[in-house]
Amino acid sequence: MGNLLSLNVGRERATSHSDVGATAIDKQPVPGPVAVTAPGPRGNGGSGSALAGDQVCDHRNHGGDDQAVYAYSREELDLWEGELGRDLAAGVFGENLTTLGVDTTEALIGERWRIGGRLVLEVCATRIPCRTFAGWLDQDGWIKRFTQRALPGAYLRVITPGEIRAGDPITVLSRPDHGVTSGVVFRALTLEPDLLPLLVDVEALAPHQRERALRRVRQVY
Template sequence: MSHVISVNLANPHPNPAKSGVGTTGIDKRPVDHPVEVRAPGPNYGGLGSGLVGDGVFDRQNHGGDDQAVYAYSRENLDLWQRDLGRTLTNGMFGENLTTSGVDVEAALIGEHWRVGAAGPLLEVSVPRIPCATFASWLDERRWVRTFTERALPGTYLRVLEPGEVRAGDRITVEYRPEHDLTVGKCFRALTIEPELLPLLLDIEALPGVARELARKRTAAAILAPAPFTPAAD
């Protein structure tokens, strides 16, 4: 059964990777109580996270309606745990929802998830792109490149209908769009397989910034073809 293993909220601490921000909420810890989920509004002037009690401190790059909730599967954490030779607890990748039985990377952009029998309705919006804060937090050499090449990014979700979530809630897919742009394919297009970028241009469920980035990179490739590689760690 596809379900939520844990609901995780931020444990804020100093962020050495971004001095201009000062604090990070990437260290998320499981909680043993229901958590209210609602649309947080815009990056600036909004509530940051979609989960009450969570914290988003780098509002330029994180939070807001398009990144209201971050989901990552326990199955993928287990793969990384094996590869890295270290324990990875639920929430350690900064995810709000640690899931089980969900092939997150196979989810379609714009897919709707109902969490719990009468919980929130969430929409798959865009894959997570690794950043310096993530690399600093895990303290793994060349982590951004390693994470990118593995292409198991997890996904951000929008909040279409508010509600409460808790550990054990079932995840039910209530709607799948007709296109075939998955989270995994979208991530690879934005990072290591630019030839896939044209697939992003007409997907309305993608955030506007992602579609605009795809448009610019596609146009640039037509004018001056060149391989795209992820930023150096």
């Protein structure tokens, strides 16, 4: 069992690092309770985020049911603090959930978590870094560095809606046996294409990433 160390939401702010001229990557901790519900398909006119009070600005590339909640672990942030030599507050990577005792990168696609008393989420996708992320962190060569380090955290979809608060327990309810983690998906879609065949039969993987893997497998094989 892990813990929801910090619950983070973001509001729109102007940026020159996004095609839409705005971002909500600057997530700030809130105590809760925060209602979490499936936002619907990407670009359906809603907020794009599962968390009440959280915003998504680039609806073409972010948000929707398969990127409803983004989780990153405090342990991974601590590793980056050591490597970058700077403090990294909860929410700075744009994560909604900063976890403690839950390895988000090693979470299996299709793994289900219960947070608090009712909310159930399912790990469904990995994070691919973009120029908005790089511009926000203001680190030279950040996309390359993040890609090489391969600590992407995980995106989750909402299975059962509920309210959550900072400090809630996180319980892993089930884990599939295919061995494909968010980290494996990330490596397959970036620097290790030999892993791509592992992705195509993982039904819980977000369709946009599964289809991308399938297209590349067909090209290569």
